[in-house]
Amino acid sequence: MSDTWVDVPDGSHFPIHNLPYGVFSRPGERPRVGVAIGDFVLDLAGVSAAGLLDAPDRGGVRDWFACDALNAFMAAGPRAWRATRERLTELLTDSAYADRVRSHLTPRAEVTLHLPWRVADYVDFYSSQHHAENVGRIFRPDQQPLTPNWKHLPIGYHGRAGTVVCSGTPIVRPCGQRKAPGDPAPTFGPSRRLDIEAEVGFVVGVPSKLGEPVPVERFREHVFGVVLVNDWSARDIQAWEYVPLGPFLGKSFATSVSPWVVPLDALEAARITPPAQDPEPLPYLRGGEGLDLALEIRLNGTVVSRPPFAAMYWTPAQQLAHLTVNGASLRTGDLYASGTVSGPERSQRGSLLELAWNGAEPVKLEDGSTRVFLEDGDTVSISATAPGTGGVRIGFGEVVGTIEPARR
Ligand SMILES: O=C(O)/C=C/C(=O)CC(=O)CC(=O)O
Numbered sequence: 001m002s003d004t005w006v007d008v009p010d011g012s013h014f015p016i017h018n019l020p021y022g023v024f025s026r027p028g029e030r031p032r033v034g035v036a037i038g039d040f041v042l043d044l045a046g047v048s049a050a051g052l053l054d055a056p057d058r059g060g061v062r063d064w065f066a067c068d069a070l071n072a073f074m075a076a077g078p079r080a081w082r083a084t085r086e087r088l089t090e091l092l093t094d095s096a097y098a099d100r101v102r103s104h105l106t107p108r109a110e111v112t113l114h115l116p117w118r119v120a121d122y123v124d125f126y127s128s129q130h131h132a133e134n135v136g137r138i139f140r141p142d143q144q145p146l147t148p149n150w151k152h153l154p155i156g157y158h159g160r161a162g163t164v165v166c167s168g169t170p171i172v173r174p175c176g177q178r179k180a181p182g183d184p185a186p187t188f189g190p191s192r193r194l195d196i197e198a199e200v201g202f203v204v205g206v207p208s209k210l211g212e213p214v215p216v217e218r219f220r221e222h223v224f225g226v227v228l229v230n231d232w233s234a235r236d237i238q239a240w241e242y243v244p245l246g247p248f249l250g251k252s253f254a255t256s257v258s259p260w261v262v263p264l265d266a267l268e269a270a271r272i273t274p275p276a277q278d279p280e281p282l283p284y285l286r287g288g289e290g291l292d293l294a295l296e297i298r299l300n301g302t303v304v305s306r307p308p309f310a311a312m313y314w315t316p317a318q319q320l321a322h323l324t325v326n327g328a329s330l331r332t333g334d335l336y337a338s339g340t341v342s343g344p345e346r347s348q349r350g351s352l353l354e355l356a357w358n359g360a361e362p363v364k365l366e367d368g369s370t371r372v373f374l375e376d377g378d379t380v381s382i383s384a385t386a387p388g389t390g391g392v393r394i395g396f397g398e399v400v401g402t403i404e405p406a407r408r
């Protein structure tokens with residue numbers, strides 16, 4: 001197994017088998033594209049300008065990396081992604097390149113990480129059966145937990161692309177209309193039931209044509225990579241507004257993503273058969289694979305949940321096929337999120353709504369305090385790891401956010 005000449009600490013999320021892409025800047029310099037390796041960022045604009053990146057489409061290489069977003073590279077397609085990944089692996093494993101490449105490494109602690117791509121459209125699915133059943137029981141106790149359509153199609157809604165923010169961006173507590181079932185009328189004010197949703201996001205590189213669906217088996221021709229998502233959710237605003245059109249202001253105030261986009265090729269060893277689907281879905285939804293990602297949610301440093309992505313009912317390829325089956329086109333930069341990742345166990349639930357069961361079972365933190373929803377000043381971090389090639393685990397880093405008081 002090849003290994004890198006860069007000093008990578010044991011347990012790092014970013015061994016040579018990962019090589020996720022991001023956008024970073026050093027103090028006083030413009031943002032550019034980089035790759036994470038151990039505790040360093042490799043400056044791809046610098047490496048490319050030095051003539052070290054031998055990609056197929058050489059003329060375009062500089063435009064891909066000397067810029068503040070991954071979009072141009074993402075649009076270049078799977079052949080370019082694979083060739084670049086192979087060349088980066090060569091540069092970072094063959095010690096003959098060490099002297100020329102080392103000057104393009106910067107400690108990650110010295111850089112600022114930015115939103116890695118310009119988000120085009122944003123869709124959020126609802127593909128964990130455990131989550132959907134939990135939320136159904138809490139929001140609609142008098143009905144079947146799963147709606148009649150749930151096992152026939154991956155339910156989703158269109159979110160707000162412009163408020164997708166990079167990890168680390170403070171989250172201002174939203175204000176809005178709230179009305180609990182017993183209240184005589186709605187009131188306006190800061191959300192009292194601010195929550196998280198731990199999700200996995202899929203980033204589209206190659207666009208599709210209007211009118212032409214993208215079938216399940218074309219998933220890898222369009223999707224560039226994978227990020228972690230925190231779909232911040234104001235449950236009181238949501239519960240009052242969502243009938244009958246679905247989530248709106250309760251979720252559109254901010255959605256955080258992790259700064260490193262893990263390429264699909266880094267997740268080869270994480271591919272798994274998803275849970276059996278019964279009833280069998282319609283033909284356009286057949287096929288697709290799951291991913292064995294282990295998520296971890298920390299609230300003010302305490303691990304409060306470990307959701308397993310392997311338990312998701314609908315796969316990312318099925319989600320993509322569904323979201324384009326009507327002929328809706330994809331754009332470079334589209335983001336679609338899995339929906340909250342919840343497993344069958346209590347310790348695997350992906351939101352506080354579920355973990356504290358709508359307030360009935362407060363979550364205990366290591367400092368002795370308890371939470372049913374988020375308080376001002378709380379910090380939430382979601383991380384994940386996956387099996388990598390060669391038996392080495394790879395990771396996604398984290399998506400983190402701290403709650404700031406409402407501005408009124
Ligand atoms: O069942 C509902 O009414 C609402 C569910 C959600 O809030 C979930 C959502 O945003 C989709 C997901 O993350 O699974």
Ligand SMILES: [Ca+2]
Pocket residue numbers: 124125197199231339340
């Ligand atoms: Ca969500």
Ligand SMILES: [Mg+2]
Pocket residue numbers: 159230231232233251252253254255
């Ligand atoms: Mg959101």
